[in-house]
Amino acid sequence: MAIAQKIVTNLWCNNNAEEAVALYTSVFKDSKVLNVTHSTDAGPQPKGKVLTIEFELAGQRFVALNGGPGVPFTDAISLSVDCETQAELDELWDKLIAGGGKPVQCGWLKDRFGLSWQIVPTYMQQVLLDPDEAKRAR
Structure with missing residues (x-):
């Protein structure tokens, strides 16, 4: 199998x-x-x-x-979710912080169980990998 x-x-x-x-x-x-x-x-x-x-x-x-x-989640690990659209990003963000979750920074949030998530636009990876340093900096 x-x-x-x-x-x-x-x-x-x-x-x-x-x-x-x-x-x-x-x-x-x-x-x-x-x-x-x-x-x-x-x-x-x-x-x-x-x-x-x-x-x-x-x-x-x-x-x-x-x-x-006794073994809580920490920021040492997070689940990253790529989103194709702003609507998808907003929907996931809102659902994951509902009921006691909280926004953190840079597209991160903690859900009500303390698990860290990165909810990011798919194009962000393209920006970070762009060979043009000035473009990446912007």
């Missing part, structure tokens, strides 16, 4: 994986829950509680783990 995606991002959630996945799959088109596992007698959560949720956002697989408190 071929591996569809060799590297999968895992998100340690503070016992709110279901809520986080519900937000993320509602924000991005072509998103869905792929698999849910529940804790057994072996723990670490009470038997039957959701342990992991494997989900897909716009074709990219992730796993959310109900790991408990």
